[in-house]
Amino acid sequence: MFAKIKRPLITITLIFIVITSGGCSNPSDSKNEAHNTIIDMAGRTVEVPLTIDRVYSAGQPGVVALYTLCPDKLLGWCIEPSDAEAEFINAKYLNHPVLGLCQGTNANANTEEIVARNPDIIILMTDTSTEYAKTSADEMQETFQIPVVVVGDELTTMDESYRFLGKLLGVAARAEELASYCAKVIDEAKDISKTIPDKEKVKVYYAQGSTGLQTAPQGSAHSQVIELVGGINVCRLDAVDSGRLTIDMEQLFKWNPDIIIASYSDDHGGTNLGNTDVFDIITNANPEWPLLEAVKNGEIFKTPFLPYNWLDMPPSANRIVGVAWLAELLYPDYYHFDIVPATKDFYQLFYRIELSDEQINKLLNEAVK
Template sequence: MYAYYGKEKIRMQPLHLLMERGHSCKLADIVKKCLRLDLLEKVTMKKNSALMMVVLLLMAVVLTGCASDDNQAATRTITDMAGNTVEIPASPQKIATMTGPSYEMVFMLGGKDKIGLVRSDHATGYPLALLTNSDLPNYPTIKGVGPQTPVNAEQFLDAGVDLVLYYNNAAELEKFKMAGIPAVVVNTTTTVPTTTEEYFEQSSANLKLLSEILGGEAVERYEKWYAYLTKNVELIAERTKDIKEEDRPVVYWGNTWGTNILSSYSRGTRDFEMELCGGTLVAPQEGGQFPEINKEQLLEWNPDIIFVDNHGNAPELVIEDMYSNKNWESLSAVQNKQLYRIPSGVFFMDKGSTNTLVLLWTAKVLHPDLFADIDMIKELQYYYSTFYDYDLSEEEAQKILEGWVDAENLVR
């Protein structure tokens, strides 16, 4: 159903959805205003009688519930990762997890029953997501969602979501606002850490925000995760603090698209993480989210180690190509067979909550002698049992370390 205010066509949300989202008192305010003669004259419907029936129904159902709703605080205000002040449901029940790691983080925080819409690639393309959550294939899905993709707010209204976790895209966020759906920005980095304290704050900010949004058990899970992160960072820092500069391997991190190893990341957070793990990162200083270098630059850097992540869906092809392609035969990493595929995760392991595992893995790759006692199989089993409530077998853990991804179904 649509209402017209002046010349603007506005979709009216179903009453039961508005009531579920805790908007009854706001709805009552609208009803009261619409009952004023001057506003009624401005509102037109295809059938005026239908409008009056709606108004009477709202008066009967909505106004009687306002006193109790006021007492129960149906909404609350939070500040998201972009600094936006957003009014959200006090207890969201149908969350749309649209940014890359957002499904993994909500799931890790114990919010699987509060997920109301997922990206289609999240529902089909990540074997570990399916392994840890048997309900995932039953969630409503949406295709074609990305940082710069135009939003169709109708799809979110039809799914009945009461909160959207989204990218920092002002134009698309405005569409959610116009549709009356709260949208919270997550996974936005605003500063580059230079100290351990800054790193803790930045790397935990998204999970902390989501735990506060979910409340209850999520807060306890976040605190346990933060303790695990702290333990790992302090352990790594203690062991790498005295490594001399000449003993720190030079590392290039390829964010591959297809078989293109020249797509990367700007230095940002990875710079601090690589230093923490006892390495020296070579990367573009700037250039957007996924800057691309040229072949000459990579040859000049001549890294000792190259990490190939799973973002581009074909890391094994990248590694095979680099070992066989004469363009790369002079690279130290190629000559010494030091190309490593980033392990897999419920999302990508180096994003979301599992980045703390990647720190351990990175430190062990860079300095195997210093971290010989770290058993990544056991670390993975602990993490999955503690934070995903799933008992991971040794075979499954080994597949994670080898890169367990369903590339065919990763298309958004």
């Protein structure tokens, strides 16, 4: 009954940077340039240039982190922003070249083109708890002959990822701004979620995919926001790779969620979900969905998704505003993030854009009570 869609487990390990300098006998030989020796977030020792100005991200999680931290150092997009996404991206950076993905099942990057653009390093933002991060980074480094640095993308330690990148890329002050914001939101969610009585916990189903019957099991990178704010993810099935699962309506009726969160995919972002508005599928396309108690009670909401999904796609800093949104949606008597000003603040700080009232309404359409 269940089909697995693989994705690595996202866990993070706090590490430190060890800095050394080396001279070079031939300044024109890039392999002999002065360098720093660092320990990346997967525990790998990597030699990187003293000055890093051009960074290629192997996947979308790193693109979000780099764009929000130091967009002028981002060598290019992995995936071209859609017209809808472009409205929420600072226009100055929309002309970045599109270089493709080296990370995930949709990898399509042109190795020669990336090398020709002469990146100083490659960032691989991924799981840091298993051998996947190390082996993938080592293989990528061997292929490109460019230093590959692993950065963790665990939601609850996103602040540490920013601080690591800030030191690495020479933008520590900006990184601390973003890290402090992340830590404040995460810490508040952790503290308040502990005060919610078990009898008041809300059962949540996260509907994804072309039919709404793909979902993220508990412990998946795609469900971390739900669990952080105190929601009960109804999907507690084992998934050794912590990816998504495909279920059927019979299983969903057995779970009987209190609330349904409907995802949206714009046919990219490293997903396989297609151009799908799951909210419309649930409310209009399938006659079985309206029989669920959550749908009968009007407890179905869209995930805001521009320029990146607030819950999970990609698993990066875009989820921080999702914490504020989902916390207030599930537990308005406990959380008081005030989602409209919280959204404006997040987009101004992280995405460097001032949202209009029209844009706020577009983001939160069908997403709030």
